[in-house]
Amino acid sequence: MNSRWSVVALVGAFAVAGCASDLPATPGPGGTSESAKAKSEFFDPAEFERQLRFRTAKATGLDSQDGTAKPWEQMLEPQLVDTAKYAKPGGGYHLCFSNASVDNPWRQVGFKTMKEEVKLHPEITKFTVLDAEAKDDKQISDIQSLASQGCHALIVSPNTTATLTPAVEAACATGVPVIVFDRGVKTGCPVTFIHPIGGFAFGADGAEFLKEKVQPGGKVLALRILPGVDVLEQRWAAANEIFSGSQVKVVGVEFTNGDAAKTKSIVNEYIQREGKIDGVWMDAGATAVAAVEAFQDAGAAIPPFVGEDQQDFLRMWADEKMTAVAPTYPTYQWRTPVIAALRVLGGKQVPKEWVLPQPKVTQDTLKDFIKQDMPPLHYAMCGCEGMPGYPAPWK
Amino acid sequence: MRARPRLADGTGPVLVVLLILLVGLAFAGPAYAEPGGYLALLKRAAPLVVLAVGQYFVIVSGGFDLSVGSLVTAEVVVAARLVNGDDANTGWVIALLLGCGILVGLVNGLITTKLLVPSFIVTLGMLLVLDGAVFLWSGGAPRGALSPSFRLIGRGSVDVPVLGQLPWSVIVLLVVVAAAVWFMRSGTGRTLLAVGDNENVVRLAGGRVDRLRLLAFVLSGLLASVAAILLAGFAGVSAQVGEGLEFRAITAVVLGGVLLGGGRGSVVAAAAGALSLEALFSLLNLLGVSGALESAVQGVIIIAAVAYAAHGAGLWRVLRPHRPVPDTA
Numbered sequence: 001m002n003s004r005w006s007v008v009a010l011v012g013a014f015a016v017a018g019c020a021s022d023l024p025a026t027p028g029p030g031g032t033s034e035s036a037k038a039k040s041e042f043f044d045p046a047e048f049e050r051q052l053r054f055r056t057a058k059a060t061g062l063d064s065q066d067g068t069a070k071p072w073e074q075m076l077e078p079q080l081v082d083t084a085k086y087a088k089p090g091g092g093y094h095l096c097f098s099n100a101s102v103d104n105p106w107r108q109v110g111f112k113t114m115k116e117e118v119k120l121h122p123e124i125t126k127f128t129v130l131d132a133e134a135k136d137d138k139q140i141s142d143i144q145s146l147a148s149q150g151c152h153a154l155i156v157s158p159n160t161t162a163t164l165t166p167a168v169e170a171a172c173a174t175g176v177p178v179i180v181f182d183r184g185v186k187t188g189c190p191v192t193f194i195h196p197i198g199g200f201a202f203g204a205d206g207a208e209f210l211k212e213k214v215q216p217g218g219k220v221l222a223l224r225i226l227p228g229v230d231v232l233e234q235r236w237a238a239a240n241e242i243f244s245g246s247q248v249k250v251v252g253v254e255f256t257n258g259d260a261a262k263t264k265s266i267v268n269e270y271i272q273r274e275g276k277i278d279g280v281w282m283d284a285g286a287t288a289v290a291a292v293e294a295f296q297d298a299g300a301a302i303p304p305f306v307g308e309d310q311q312d313f314l315r316m317w318a319d320e321k322m323t324a325v326a327p328t329y330p331t332y333q334w335r336t337p338v339i340a341a342l343r344v345l346g347g348k349q350v351p352k353e354w355v356l357p358q359p360k361v362t363q364d365t366l367k368d369f370i371k372q373d374m375p376p377l378h379y380a381m382c383g384c385e386g387m388p389g390y391p392a393p394w395k
Numbered sequence: 396m397r398a399r400p401r402l403a404d405g406t407g408p409v410l411v412v413l414l415i416l417l418v419g420l421a422f423a424g425p426a427y428a429e430p431g432g433y434l435a436l437l438k439r440a441a442p443l444v445v446l447a448v449g450q451y452f453v454i455v456s457g458g459f460d461l462s463v464g465s466l467v468t469a470e471v472v473v474a475a476r477l478v479n480g481d482d483a484n485t486g487w488v489i490a491l492l493l494g495c496g497i498l499v500g501l502v503n504g505l506i507t508t509k510l511l512v513p514s515f516i517v518t519l520g521m522l523l524v525l526d527g528a529v530f531l532w533s534g535g536a537p538r539g540a541l542s543p544s545f546r547l548i549g550r551g552s553v554d555v556p557v558l559g560q561l562p563w564s565v566i567v568l569l570v571v572v573a574a575a576v577w578f579m580r581s582g583t584g585r586t587l588l589a590v591g592d593n594e595n596v597v598r599l600a601g602g603r604v605d606r607l608r609l610l611a612f613v614l615s616g617l618l619a620s621v622a623a624i625l626l627a628g629f630a631g632v633s634a635q636v637g638e639g640l641e642f643r644a645i646t647a648v649v650l651g652g653v654l655l656g657g658g659r660g661s662v663v664a665a666a667a668g669a670l671s672l673e674a675l676f677s678l679l680n681l682l683g684v685s686g687a688l689e690s691a692v693q694g695v696i697i698i699a700a701v702a703y704a705a706h707g708a709g710l711w712r713v714l715r716p717h718r719p720v721p722d723t724a
Contacts, residue, residue: 102536103530103536104536105536107536108536257635257638258633258635259630259633259635259636259638260630260631260632260633260635260636261442261626261629261630261633261636263630264629264630265439266680268435268439269677269680269681270680271426272424272425272426272427272432272435272681273424273426273680273681275425287633289631290630290631290633293550293630293631297550298435312540375538375539375540376480376540376632377536377537377538
């Protein structure tokens with residue numbers, strides 16, 4: 001084989017692999033500033049303030065049953081809207097769900113929880129789900145195809161915000177009540193938009209913890225999955241805002257691509273480079289265990305850590321007696337759309353924007369969330385422990 | 396036939412590059428003042444070196460193996476599911492993984508040699524097939540967990556006098572490289588090199604070209620499995636573990652001065668190429684260069700190394716601009 005052709009072939013391979021392994025995330029503007037001082041374009045001061053306020057605000061329960069409501073039935077500062085025009089008494093409901101994807105553990109735990117929630121309600125006789133496999137174009141055609149299947153209510157978890165907006169608008173126009181959750185859309189036409197407090201609160205929970213636990217001048221390493229995804233950018237924007245107003249020194253902001261080996265190498269290199277790392281902030285906990293292991297393998301003390309509510313991290317936290325916090329993006333939010341759909345079909349009020357509480361796992365509550373028999377990637381904040389089928393479907 | 400020098404063609408430059416990088420590391424990071432720092436580097440580099448050795452066999456015989464990255468991912472995900480956190484399962488799962496690697500290599504090799512599909516296309520297809528299969532089976536989220544004994548090989552170390560803690564993965568690395576050197580010095584290894592140079596000559600001389608090619612793919616698959624076991628041990632389960640590894644391995648081999656298209660290059664140089672690549676990334680990180688530059692650096696290395704390999708020392712003559720005409724304006 002001629003060597004020149006090999007070069008051509010290799011270049012071709014790069015192009016093909018680039019297409020084949022595209023991440024399902026919104027492509028970002030790229031080249032995000034590494035400087036801890038620079039304000040991100042994703043930083044929205046008003047929304048930041050609002051989310052920080054929500055963290056301590058008192059949530060109200062449905063139909064004002066305050067004390068007893070479960071977190072997924074609670075709402076923060078709700079503006080209730082009337083849904084009488086959608087009311088269809090009598091049950092026998094056909095519920096439809098256009099899902100963005102089930103390609104990560106968070107969505108898998110959530111989707112299982114949603115399916116179990118559907119089983120709790122005998123008035124739902126049919127539950128149709130189409131999985132868009134993280135592709136915008138597939139989700140657009142999924143929503144169109146659901147429109148012709150006689151759904152009584154349509155639940156949408158959009159893959160990306162802007163691209164799915166017209167599809168959701170078209171679905172609203174058919175007169176079916178549309179319920180959006182997780183990521184939003186840029187239209188007010190859905191009956192309700194359900195989501196936990198948000199990325200700013202998530203990022204701030206971790207950053208405030210480190211600000212408190214790391215001594216002034218301490219070195220903090222920030223690990224992010226990838227740039228350009230709005231939910232993740234918000235988490236970092238909030239953390240950046242809090243770090244820049246504190247005495248801790250952010251010595252590095254690195255992208256891990258959610259890869260454990262890469263995470264471990266990065267942390268290992270930072271321990272070698274800085275001599276000592278006094279705190280680790282992460283925008284998502286998927287590789288938190290690998291990051292902790294890097295300290296163990298280097299023979300260094302494990303500094304204060306920000307993780308997430310996955311079982312493997314929670315167990316490590318307890319076993320190693322770490323100083324840590326786990327902000328959550330609760331998977332119990334997958335229960336709420338089903339509850340909302342039934343309320344709408346029953347003609348009961350729902351909030352226009354249904355903001356769910358977003359608790360964090362702390363030292364004090366850690367032991368309540370560790371479930372030794374659950375898989376390592378199971379998310380603890382699933383609100384699923386009390387469901388009849390638990391724990392089999394989540395294993 | 397000319398006498399073979401002790402260091403094969405093209406080994407010199409990469410060893411110089413590696414030496415410069417290692418010295419650079421010693422100046423850039425305090426951790427590299429003692430053997431521990433270099434051992435940590437070797438430990439991080441071990442999976443890539445093993446992969447690069449496997450890739451070397453295929454490239455030197457005139458092919459490509461693009462399937463190794465997705466093979467690594469597939470094996471790590473499968474291992475987690477089958478081991479399921481139980482030490483009792485470690486042994487047979489490791490054997491199964493090695494078997495799977497050999498099987499994938501066999502399929503790649505048979506399609507390339509019997510159906511005469513270019514290896515580039517076969518292994519690209521295999522990459523996509525494995526990617527798709529993993530996604531279908533796991534839904535994108537790996538399940539199960541690895542047992543402590545499974546992770547020992549990639550993560551643990553053994554006490555050795557003088558050096559202190561010697562990671563198991565470094566031992567595996569040394570064994571693989573030594574075996575590869577021994578193999579390439581044997582008759583079969585030399586014929587494999589000759590296949591990449593001119594397969595017709597080998598065929599006319601009575602060599603079994605197809606068998607040798609097949610062997611190269613099988614070795615590549617087997618070593619990809621070893622790399623998978625090391626990586627899984629190093630960092631645990633992840634569905635992204637193998638992403639881009641095939642290009643890293645090819646970059647490493649090319650950096651080692653191995654000619655794409657086959658027929659020239661030494662396995663030591665390929666291994667040194669992999670180590671250099673890892674050392675370079677560590678150095679860039681120590682100097683505070685953003686990790687985002689990694690793929691750009693990798694691209695530049697591939698292009699520069701291939702251009703150098705194609706023109707050798709005459710490269711400067713090709714690149715030298717024509718003597719400019721004195722501008723009087």
